Amino acid sequence: LKILTSMLLSLFEVGGSLIENAVEKVVGINLTSMVLVTTAFLLSVVYLSKKIMQSHIENPSPGCKKYPPHIPSSIPFLGHALSFGRSPIQFLENAYEKYGPVFSFTMVGKTFTYLLGSDAATLLFNSKNEDLNAEDVYSRLTTPVFGSGVAYDVPNPVFLEQKKMLKTGLNVAQFKQHVTLIEEETQEYFKRWGDSGERNLFEALSELIILTASRCLHGKEIRSLLDEKVAQLYADLDGGFTHAAWLLPGWLPLPSFRRRDKAHREIKQIFYRVIQRRRQFGEKEDDMLQTLLDATYKDGHPLSDDEIAGMLIGLLLAGQHTSSTTSAWMGFFLARDKSLQDQCYAEQKAVCGEELPPLDYDQLKDMSLLDRCLKETLRLRPPIMTMMRMAKSPQSVASVTRACQKKKQFLKKTKQNLRWLWRQKLDFLIPPPPIAGHCHFKKFVFSLLGRHRCIGENFAYVQIKTIWSTLLRLYEFDLVDGYFPKVNYTTMIHTPNNPVIRYKRRLY
Ligand code: HEM
Numbered sequence: 074l075k076i077l078t079s080m081l082l083s084l085f086e087v088g089g090s091l092i093e094n095a096v097e098k099v100v101g102i103n104l105t106s107m108v109l110v111t112t113a114f115l116l117s118v119v120y121l122s123k124k125i126m127q128s129h130i131e132n133p134s135p136g137c138k139k140y141p142p143h144i145p146s147s148i149p150f151l152g153h154a155l156s157f158g159r160s161p162i163q164f165l166e167n168a169y170e171k172y173g174p175v176f177s178f179t180m181v182g183k184t185f186t187y188l189l190g191s192d193a194a195t196l197l198f199n200s201k202n203e204d205l206n207a208e209d210v211y212s213r214l215t216t217p218v219f220g221s222g223v224a225y226d227v228p229n230p231v232f233l234e235q236k237k238m239l240k241t242g243l244n245v246a247q248f249k250q251h252v253t254l255i256e257e258e259t260q261e262y263f264k265r266w267g268d269s270g271e272r273n274l275f276e277a278l279s280e281l282i283i284l285t286a287s288r289c290l291h292g293k294e295i296r297s298l299l300d301e302k303v304a305q306l307y308a309d310l311d312g313g314f315t316h317a318a319w320l321l322p323g324w325l326p327l328p329s330f331r332r333r334d335k336a337h338r339e340i341k342q343i344f345y346r347v348i349q350r351r352r353q354f355g356e357k358e359d360d361m362l363q364t365l366l367d368a369t370y371k372d373g374h375p376l377s378d379d380e381i382a383g384m385l386i387g388l389l390l391a392g393q394h395t396s397s398t399t400s401a402w403m404g405f406f407l408a409r410d411k412s413l414q415d416q417c418y419a420e421q422k423a424v425c426g427e428e429l430p431p432l433d434y435d436q437l438k439d440m441s442l443l444d445r446c447l448k449e450t451l452r453l454r455p456p457i458m459t460m461m462r463m464a465k466s467p468q469s470v471a472s473v474t475r476a477c478q479k480k481k482q483f484l485k486k487t488k489q490n491l492r493w494l495w496r497q498k499l500d501f502l503i504p505p506p507p508i509a510g511h512c513h514f515k516k517f518v519f520s521l522l523g524r525h526r527c528i529g530e531n532f533a534y535v536q537i538k539t540i541w542s543t544l545l546r547l548y549e550f551d552l553v554d555g556y557f558p559k560v561n562y563t564t565m566i567h568t569p570n571n572p573v574i575r576y577k578r579r580l581y
Contacts, residue, residue: 141186141470144168144178152179161458161562165189175470181320188470196470197462198523202229207525209463217323217333218313218390220341223383233524234370235384240528242290242364248535249434250359251289255539256432258285263547269577271553275401275569278540282397283307283389285536290388292362294347303343309336311390314565337386344382361388392529392536394566395456400537401569402454403446407541408550408574409557417443418545418579429546437538447537456566460525548576 146152157164157180165187168176174193177186188194197205208225216226224232262281266272283304288296313333323330351358351366365381376384407414421429424439544550551574558569 205462220383242361275572
């Protein structure tokens with residue numbers, strides 16, 4: 074296998090420089106030729122590699138299976154990309170039924186191995202970054218957006234230090250201030266909705282999440298500069314998180330890539346000015362920007378302006394899609410179940426008092442029904458459905474070995490577990506059952522353990538619960554003619570399709 078791998082690597086190296094030369098010649102002349110050259114080369118390499126690898130995979134050594142089952146495809150290069158793209162959940166469920174929790178397939182010339190369910194996915198959380206590597210898969214997307222020197226552009230130990238600095242700024246004292254800021258932003262934003270109507274809930278919540286995150290995580294100076302022009306810059310930056318940016322080479326002169334890079338430069342300039350003013354005048358604020366200005370790495374050196382600006386962009390965008398989609402789905406679940414919505418409103422009064430005074434952090438913690446609605450939304454509509462890693466070394470997944478030993482029994486057991494986990498029954502009213510290993514939603518929504526765990530979880534809870542407490546006090550929500558949005562699988566984070574909701578001002 075080593076020989077085969079090195080043959081393939083040499084092929085890629087030779088091909089890479091061929092493409093580079095070809096591209097140098099065609100750039101500026103003809104984009105189509107460039108794409109054709111790249112595609113032709115990739116098709117040939119993929120065809121060759123597929124033939125070589127297939128012969129290896131189809132003839133595993135006798136005894137226990139060495140490789141996960143590979144789902145065959147008759148479409149060269151694209152493989153299963155189309156059927157997966159159309160309906161990833163159905164594709165994965167079918168594959169799970171047929172092959173069990175661990176299987177591989179090809180899409181756009183790349184082999185993906187899926188680990189489905191908590192048992193199999195444990196490997197992903199517990200492995201070392203040197204073995205299952207995150208930056209190799211995420212950096213293509215994040216580095217052009219956040220910039221260099223941060224997140225997946227640096228070795229993981231450095232990113233871990235940066236995450237620790239950010240985590241210092243996400244503390245309870247800060248959350249207590251955030252609740253008031255988010256409530257104010259929400260009341261202000263929804264003034265434009267008037268007393269009743271039908272509006273795009275996802276669009277509104279996406280705009281509101283940017284405003285609240287900027288106010289809470291960037292500080293008042295940067296928030297005060299957030300006008301329509303800056304909002305457009307964020308939208309252009311955000312346009313960098315696409316399948317195209319992940320799959321296509323970054324140097325392609327695509328309009329979305331150019332807009333992303335221009336927005337990145339302009340936003341950084343805005344942040345530099347604010348950072349320099351704070352440094353110059355020595356004003357000390359109690360916020361995330363100050364935390365980063367005062368932070369140092371283990372060896373004592375401080376963050377550069379560029380690193381601070383990159384971390385601020387990362388902080389804003391890491392929670393943007395996750396929180397806005399989750400809040401929107403939660404709104405549709407509440408609109409679909411009026412009795413649940415009424416109980417959530419009653420909880421506002423029970424926890425905060427009949428007069429519904431301004432919210433505070435301790436009250437939010439006592440809103441257990443609202444909390445379960447949020448958790449159930451995250452379980453049924455997880456914004457990050459798939460976590461990805463590049464396998465740098467051979468890995469054995471416990472379930473594959475176990476599947477060899479006791480195949481039938483094991484597959485049956487995991488199927489039941491998976492169905493249990495994703496069944497559509499809504500558990501808004503009961504606390505999660507204490508079944509070891511599978512029950513707690515965190516186990517499959519936020520990466521509970523490991524070096525890539527989410528640092529924004531508590532902030533996301535504060536943000537979404539404050540927004541929904543405020544909205545429940547303002548309006549009653551209904552589905553428009555009973556329409557509950559379908560899932561839009563074409564976006565990287567699965568958003569609600571046609572997310573229009575009906576609302577009217579609450580009068581009692
Ligand atoms: C509903 C909201 C959110 C959900 C569902 C969510 C989910 C996740 C998940 C599943 C991961 C693991 C990704 C992986 O292992 O590949 C993650 C990591 C992370 N999240 Fe969140 N997140 C949310 C909100 C936020 C917010 C608001 C922030 C920032 C304020 C944030 C910052 C991060 C960071 C920095 C990481 C670490 C990435 C790494 O170390 O590789 N998240 N999140």
